[in-house]
Amino acid sequence: xxxxxxxxxxxxxxxxxxxxxxxxxxxxxxxxxxxxxxxxxxxxxxxxxxxxxxxxxxxxxxxxxxxxxxxxxxxxxxxxxxxxxxxxxxxxxxxxxxxxxxxxxxxxxxxxxxxxxxxxxxxxxxxxxxxxxxxxxxxxxxxxxxxxxxxxxxxxxxxxxxxxxxxxxxxxxxxxxxxxxxxxxxxxxxxxxxxxxxxxxxxxxxxxxxxxxxxxxxxxxxxxxxxxxxxxxxxxxxxxxxxxxxxxxxxxxxxxxxxxxxxxxxxxxxxxxxxxxxxxxxxxxxxxxxxxxxxxxxxxxxxxxxxxxxxxxxxxxxxxxxxxxxxxxxxxxxxxxxxxxxxxxxxxxxxxxxxxxxxxxxxxxxxxxxxxxxxxxxxxxxxxxxxxxxxxxxxxxxxxxxxxxxxxxxxxxxxxxxxxxxxxxxxxxxxxxxxxxxxxxxxxxxxxxxxxxxxxxxxxxxxxxxxxxxxxxxxxxxxxxxxxxxxxxxxxxxxxxxxxxxxxxxxxxxxxxxxxxxxxxxxxxxxxxxxxxxxxxxxxxxxxxxxxxxxxxxxxxxxxxxxxxxxxxxxxxxxxxxxxxxxxxxxxxxxxxxxxxxxxxxxxxxxxxxxxxxx
Numbered sequence: 001x002x003x004x005x006x007x008x009x010x011x012x013x014x015x016x017x018x019x020x021x022x023x024x025x026x027x028x029x030x031x032x033x034x035x036x037x038x039x040x041x042x043x044x045x046x047x048x049x050x051x052x053x054x055x056x057x058x059x060x061x062x063x064x065x066x067x068x069x070x071x072x073x074x075x076x077x078x079x080x081x082x083x084x085x086x087x088x089x090x091x092x093x094x095x096x097x098x099x100x101x102x103x104x105x106x107x108x109x110x111x112x113x114x115x116x117x118x119x120x121x122x123x124x125x126x127x128x129x130x131x132x133x134x135x136x137x138x139x140x141x142x143x144x145x146x147x148x149x150x151x152x153x154x155x156x157x158x159x160x161x162x163x164x165x166x167x168x169x170x171x172x173x174x175x176x177x178x179x180x181x182x183x184x185x186x187x188x189x190x191x192x193x194x195x196x197x198x199x200x201x202x203x204x205x206x207x208x209x210x211x212x213x214x215x216x217x218x219x220x221x222x223x224x225x226x227x228x229x230x231x232x233x234x235x236x237x238x239x240x241x242x243x244x245x246x247x248x249x250x251x252x253x254x255x256x257x258x259x260x261x262x263x264x265x266x267x268x269x270x271x272x273x274x275x276x277x278x279x280x281x282x283x284x285x286x287x288x289x290x291x292x293x294x295x296x297x298x299x300x301x302x303x304x305x306x307x308x309x310x311x312x313x314x315x316x317x318x319x320x321x322x323x324x325x326x327x328x329x330x331x332x333x334x335x336x337x338x339x340x341x342x343x344x345x346x347x348x349x350x351x352x353x354x355x356x357x358x359x360x361x362x363x364x365x366x367x368x369x370x371x372x373x374x375x376x377x378x379x380x381x382x383x384x385x386x387x388x389x390x391x392x393x394x395x396x397x398x399x400x401x402x403x404x405x406x407x408x409x410x411x412x413x414x415x416x417x418x419x420x421x422x423x424x425x426x427x428x429x430x431x432x433x434x435x436x437x438x439x440x441x442x443x444x445x446x447x448x449x450x451x452x453x454x455x456x457x458x459x460x461x462x463x464x465x466x467x468x469x470x471x472x473x474x475x476x477x478x479x480x481x482x483x484x485x486x487x488x489x490x491x492x493x494x495x496x497x498x499x500x501x502x503x504x505x506x507x508x509x510x511x512x513x514x515x516x517x518x519x520x521x522x523x524x525x526x527x528x529x530x531x532x533x534x535x536x537x538x539x540x541x542x543x544x545x546x547x548x549x550x551x552x553x554x555x556x557x558x559x560x561x562x563x564x565x566x567x568x569x570x571x572x573x574x575x576x577x578x579x580x581x582x583x584x585x586x587x588x589x590x591x592x593x594x595x596x597x598x599x600x601x602x603x604x605x606x607x608x609x610x611x612x613x614x615x
Contacts, residue, residue, distance in 0.1 A: 071282020
């Protein structure tokens with residue numbers, strides 16, 4: 001933006017013309033259409049629109065070949081959301097006009113639809129660059145306690161928050177939420193996706209909507225349901241003022257445009273083959289994400305979109321790091337995971353992004369999609385082996401050796417690459433799966449509310465109900481469940497690495513056994529603060545305080561068994577049920593329902609003893 005107007009630059013390499021369309025209101029008619037006059041050799045169309053000021057609503061129309069069999073899907077009748085827009089207003093509607101082809105016909109995606117989609121898609125908003133909030137506390141990884149939460153889930157039922165603010169960025173910055181987080185001892189809030197997103201096309205017919213947000217269409221704009229960019233910056237400022245970092249869960253593996261039968265909302269109409277990995281001559285899409293399409297980060301223009309987005313959220317919005325959904329997908333190069341490929345290399349050399357917290361979900365559903373332990377420093381990774389080993393032990397189906405490996409930071413995964421224990425983000429529960437309370441209350445998933453006949457969601461839960469499926473008033477079962485919740489949380493806080501807590505686990509939140517609540521924007525996922533388990537909250541708070549006061553579990557080097565120079569004792573000693581050291585294979589083969597651990601650097605502390613349930 002300049003003193004005289006606004007500059008536009010739109011990448012559309014195969015286009016024949018690009019137009020900026022202006023609107024006065026979010027649901028009003030188009031008031032002007034301005035063709036961008038120039039195209040550079042890279043295929044970026046650009047121009048200066050005089051008189052255009054901050055707050056102007058706009059969209060894009062792109063003229064070019066419509067040849068779906070060859071991968072070209074330009075259609076000027078479809079208003080496109082600028083994927084670089086700093087703000088959007090309105091919402092995507094599942095209307096037939098948003099599809100580039102007439103729906104329902106044979107080989108539908110090869111046809112051409114000339115209906116105008118402008119009435120049913122969001123508008124971008126012209127915004128000048130903004131001053132970021134004050135910087136965060138820059139907490140070292142060794143001292144970090146992550147708390148994974150959803151903007152709406154955390155705040156929709158909190159009685160201290162005004163009804164009009166619930167479910168928004170304003171609610172996250174409310175003193176009641178800040179007080180809860182700081183009292184608990186949280187150092188970093190990891191928010192589920194907040195980029196502007198839309199529903200998967202099968203959900204409206206089921207009376208459901210996308211709740212988690214893993215379906216973006218604009219990469220620099222917060223979803224308007226949660227608030228404005230100013231609201232977001234105010235939230236970040238409030239969290240930073242409380243000593244809490246802000247981590248965003250980001251989706252750069254796919255977009256909401258889905259497969260060849262999906263809507264035309266943005267990138268598909270700008271340059272389908274530029275922004276997506278295609279196959280079958282260009283008509284269909286690679287689908288390593290499992291969501292219909294895959295972004296093509298090998299292309300410099302697509303990579304630039306992702307890098308511009310990341311830098312925007314750091315330099316203008318003030319965030320402290322990112323958790324990358326299905327991080328293997330953007331890290332693929334010509335279809336295969338490549339630790340030196342374009343995406344990871346671009347991040348490594350970037351002077352801004354290489355200094356923020358980078359968390360990988362180190363898998364996707366594509367070929368050879370599991371790569372825990374293989375991301376380069378300074379990345380850290382969700383450690384699914386930790387999750388499974390700890391869950392199995394406290395479900396009465398695990399082994400002490402696997403639990404010991406998890407508590408020791410999974411050194412076999414991370415040490416070979418010269419990475420410290422903090423490369424492992426340890427978690428027992430996350431948004432995807434059972435909550436902690438459900439983990440000890442259900443043997444099976446109960447996803448009927450999702451409308452897919454309970455077929456969705458994993459069957460590999462490593463859970464145990466204790467003998468009664470679901471809620472029970474039986475005192476003995478309740479006491480056993482409480483003991484196992486405490487044991488699970490103790491293991492999380494005692495392990496080398498970086499612990500992550502799922503929001504609500506500390507107050508006993510249940511989803512009624514739903515382990516795939518992506519479409520449940522309701523009481524299933526919203527935390528019930530008025531019926532919170534404050535007793536267990538105190539347990540979790542005390543465990544976090546213990547971790548912060550215990551250097552032995554925050555060490556930045558893996559255990560070796562060597563004597564600690566200050567105490568003369570081994571840095572760690574593994575114990576059997578009677579408290580005797582486990583030294584031989586025979587020692588590890590007995591007492592399979594118990595594991596003790598003593599830290600040599602804390603000689604006065606009592607050993608921790610973990611006990612599995614007897615099934």
